[in-house]
Amino acid sequence: MGQYQPGQLQRYNAEAIARHYRYRPWLAWGRMLKIIWSFAGFILSLKWDEWQDQVEENKGKRASQLRELLTRLGPTFIKVGQALSTRPDLVRKDFLEELIKLQDQLPPFDNAIAYQIIETELDRPISEVFSQLSPNPVAAASLGQVYRGRLLTGEEVAVKVQRPNLRPVITLDLYLMRWMAGWLAPWLPLNLGHDLTLIVDEFGIKLFEEIDYINEGRNAEKFASNFRNDTRVKVPAIYWSYSNTHVLTLEWINGFKLTDTTRIKQAGLDPEGIIQIGVTSGLQQLLEHGFFHADPHPGNLFAMPDGRMAYIDFGMMDQLEESTKESLVDALVHLVNKDYADLAADFVSLGFLTPNTNIAPIIPALESVLGNAIGKNVNEFNFKTITDEFSELMYEYPFRVPAKFALIIRSLVTQEGIALSLNPNFKIVEVGYPYIARRLLTGESPELRRRLLNVLFKDGRFQWQRLENLIQIARTDGSFDVLPTAQMGLQYLLSEEGKFLRRQLVLALTEDDRLHTAEVQRLWNLVKDDIKPNRLLDAAMSMLTQLSTEGVMAIIPPSAFGNFRLNSQKSQV
Numbered sequence: 001m002g003q004y005q006p007g008q009l010q011r012y013n014a015e016a017i018a019r020h021y022r023y024r025p026w027l028a029w030g031r032m033l034k035i036i037w038s039f040a041g042f043i044l045s046l047k048w049d050e051w052q053d054q055v056e057e058n059k060g061k062r063a064s065q066l067r068e069l070l071t072r073l074g075p076t077f078i079k080v081g082q083a084l085s086t087r088p089d090l091v092r093k094d095f096l097e098e099l100i101k102l103q104d105q106l107p108p109f110d111n112a113i114a115y116q117i118i119e120t121e122l123d124r125p126i127s128e129v130f131s132q133l134s135p136n137p138v139a140a141a142s143l144g145q146v147y148r149g150r151l152l153t154g155e156e157v158a159v160k161v162q163r164p165n166l167r168p169v170i171t172l173d174l175y176l177m178r179w180m181a182g183w184l185a186p187w188l189p190l191n192l193g194h195d196l197t198l199i200v201d202e203f204g205i206k207l208f209e210e211i212d213y214i215n216e217g218r219n220a221e222k223f224a225s226n227f228r229n230d231t232r233v234k235v236p237a238i239y240w241s242y243s244n245t246h247v248l249t250l251e252w253i254n255g256f257k258l259t260d261t262t263r264i265k266q267a268g269l270d271p272e273g274i275i276q277i278g279v280t281s282g283l284q285q286l287l288e289h290g291f292f293h294a295d296p297h298p299g300n301l302f303a304m305p306d307g308r309m310a311y312i313d314f315g316m317m318d319q320l321e322e323s324t325k326e327s328l329v330d331a332l333v334h335l336v337n338k339d340y341a342d343l344a345a346d347f348v349s350l351g352f353l354t355p356n357t358n359i360a361p362i363i364p365a366l367e368s369v370l371g372n373a374i375g376k377n378v379n380e381f382n383f384k385t386i387t388d389e390f391s392e393l394m395y396e397y398p399f400r401v402p403a404k405f406a407l408i409i410r411s412l413v414t415q416e417g418i419a420l421s422l423n424p425n426f427k428i429v430e431v432g433y434p435y436i437a438r439r440l441l442t443g444e445s446p447e448l449r450r451r452l453l454n455v456l457f458k459d460g461r462f463q464w465q466r467l468e469n470l471i472q473i474a475r476t477d478g479s480f481d482v483l484p485t486a487q488m489g490l491q492y493l494l495s496e497e498g499k500f501l502r503r504q505l506v507l508a509l510t511e512d513d514r515l516h517t518a519e520v521q522r523l524w525n526l527v528k529d530d531i532k533p534n535r536l537l538d539a540a541m542s543m544l545t546q547l548s549t550e551g552v553m554a555i556i557p558p559s560a561f562g563n564f565r566l567n568s569q570k571s572q573v
Contacts, residue, residue, distance in 0.1 A: 009171060012208040014201055017175045031172055038069050063098035070099075071106060075166060076173035078102050078142035079207060082297070100297075108140035114147070114161045121244040128152075129242055133159065139299070143211055143315070148252060156252040157239060158312075166211055174204045206294070206407070210315035213248040219314035220250070226289040232277045234310040253310045255302030259421045264303050271422040277309040282415050286408065287329055290320035294407040296414050298421070318407045324350065340366045351402035362397050369393060 009016060021028045046062060049055045070081040085099035108114075114137070119125055126133060130149045137145035144162040151157055181196040209215050217238040224235035236251035243249050256263040258278070264271055278301065285292035293300070295316040302310040320328075331346040343366055344359040353359065393399055 009167065010208075010212070012174070012201070012204040014174075014178060014197075014204065017171050018178070021172065021175045027172065028176060032176055035073060035176065038073060042066060042069055059092075059094045063092075063094045066095055067098040067101060070102065074169055074173070075142045075163060076170050076177075076207070078106065079203075082142065082295075083203075085297075102142070106140045106142060108137045108145045109163055111136060113164055114145065117161050117164065118159065118247050121247040122242055130157075130159075137161075141299075141313075151239070151242070151249075155239070157242075157249050158236070158252050159242075160213065160248040160250070162211060162213065162246040170207055170211070174200065174207070178204075206316055206318075209317075212245060213243060213315075214245055216313075216315045217243055217248055217250075219317045222291060223293070223311065223314055223317070226285075226291060227281070230281070230284075232308055233281050234304060234308045236310070236312060250312075253302055253304070253312060255304040255310055257298050258301045258303055258309075258418050259298040261422055264422075267303075267305050269303055269305075269307060273307065274303045274309055275419050275422050278415055278418060281309070282411065286320065286411075287325055287332075290322065290325050292318060292320070292408070292411060294318050294411050296411055296418075298418060301418065316407070320408075335370060338367075340364075340370070343370075347399070350405075352399055352405075354398065354400075357398055362393075365393055365397060 042062075042065060045058075045065065049058045049062065067081065070077045081099045081102045085096060085102060115126060122129060129152065131152050131154075133149040134147045136147075138148050138158075139146045143166060144160050147159040147161065149157050149159050178197050178200045181200050217240065220235055220238055224237075227233040227235065234253065236253055239249040239251075256267065258264075258274065261271055264274065278296075282292070282296070293311055293314065293316075295313065296311070300311065300313040302312065304310055327346055327349045331343060331350065334340075334343040334346060340363045341359070344353070344362050347353045347362075348355055348357065348359065353362070
């Protein structure tokens with residue numbers, strides 16, 4: 001590799017960065033001394049409070065001091081603070097409240113410099129692009145600041161401008177963090193399952209992606225494409241003619257931060273409806289699209305006056321593999337069904353346990369931690385509680401946290417915090433699981449249909465109660481319609497793919513030498529109010545045109561008639 005300059009590296013490369021600073025120790029040590037001096041003073045202040053018995057009295061002051069310290073140290077440490085602001089399991093509540101301010105309450109840089117960056121990046125004067133541009137930024141974040149403007153063509157836009165000299169600052173800080181991680185890892189009481197430097201590398205990769213505004217624009221368009229059929233989710237359009245690596249021009253979003261409950265209610269919006277959009281769209285990102293917003297803090301999510309929820313800031317995104325998405329669906333289903341043996345196996349497939357782990361002693365431990373999770377409201381069942389209890393399990397059993405899941409956990413914790421701020425009694429499971437139940441019952445893909453079979457059959461026996469539970473839960477989702485789902489189910493039964501299910505259903509209806517009419521009656525009672533006679537007649541006529549005698553016989557194998565005759569004879573006796 002040729003001579004590397006900090007401002008030229010487009011992608012994070014730990015070796016290239018280390019090679020550069022290894023031969024410039026005066027740069028590294030100068031910055032290192034500043035970092036050590038800053039934190040030493042802060043730690044000494046905390047110790048002084050302990051010695052003087054003034055911890056409670058000064059806790060607000062110290063929290064503010066930490067936020068100011070991270071702000072002074074610059075963008076990299078602000079990003080670390082932002083990450084910690086979503087981890088109530090690691091950070092004291094008073095510190096947490098101050099660190100949250102790092103999300104969107106940061107000092108801006110000079111407007112003249114910002115305007116110069118805009119003109120340099122767009123290669124034209126501001127007057128040739130914008131008819132209006134706010135003289136001061138409307139928001140300042142760790143990596144840039146935002147101006148409100150209007151294009152000469154009339155569109156209202158947000159203009160995002162990156163902080164100057166950002167890349168060299170970030171590369172030096174990442175080099176020092178990685179160096180310190182190598183030294184500190186053996187002394188920290190962490191059970192990460194991998195080298196601490198890998199966490200720094202993952203952070204570095206995402207940070208480099210975040211400071212590339214071209215990458216952010218592409219992320220926004222991919223995200224918008226994933227939600228193109230969802231009228232509840234808004235993604236701002238990108239104006240590529242006025243965007244570059246350090247300047248991003250996008251559609252202006254009029255709305256209210258999700259934490260601004262007063263303005264949301266004044267606009268006539270239902271906070272719980274907004275939460276439902278947030279939770280459901282979050283699950284869609286993880287379980288359907290596999291492409292998720294990894295930084296959904298309140299500054300990046302807005303409730304719009306028309307009831308939609310808008311996402312902004314697509315710098316920090318991540319992609320899940322198909323196998324991971326499927327395993328996550330499995331884990332959620334097994335959690336709700338309280339199948340802890342299967343859940344332990346899911347932890348293996350997700351990488352939390354190694355394949356050669358003996359999961360037998362882990363099953364009762366999982367049950368003790370997660371047994372009461374379902375049905376609790378989000379205020380009781382939160383990630384802090386789970387993390388605290390899991391931290392004990394991680395020392396007792398060989399659990400590891402895969403690096404890939406750091407951003408998922410961050411995303412879920414943040415959404416949980418938003419739900420809490422809007423309604424402390426909101427039950428996150430009551431929104432999340434109906435979505436999963438609906439997806440399983442509609443079975444849009446072969447993978448989901450296979451998962452439905454895994455849910456409905458246990459040890460070769462059909463689980464009637466689980467099907468009832470799924471339907472009951474799915475009906476709480478306003479977008480769930482029983483009749484189309486039933487039609488899809490019948491079409492699936494008639495298909496070659498449904499051959500196994502046909503046999504299993506016949507066996508289920510006649511198992512234990514009796515017809516399971518009571519179970520069928522209970523299912524009908526569940527759905528009959530949703531199925532109007534005219535709709536049922538239309539659906540029946542539609543299905544009859546698709547059926548033939550051979551089709552009916554394909555559903556009911558000859559052996560079933562033998563079982564039925566046998567049961568009829570028994571009942572006459």
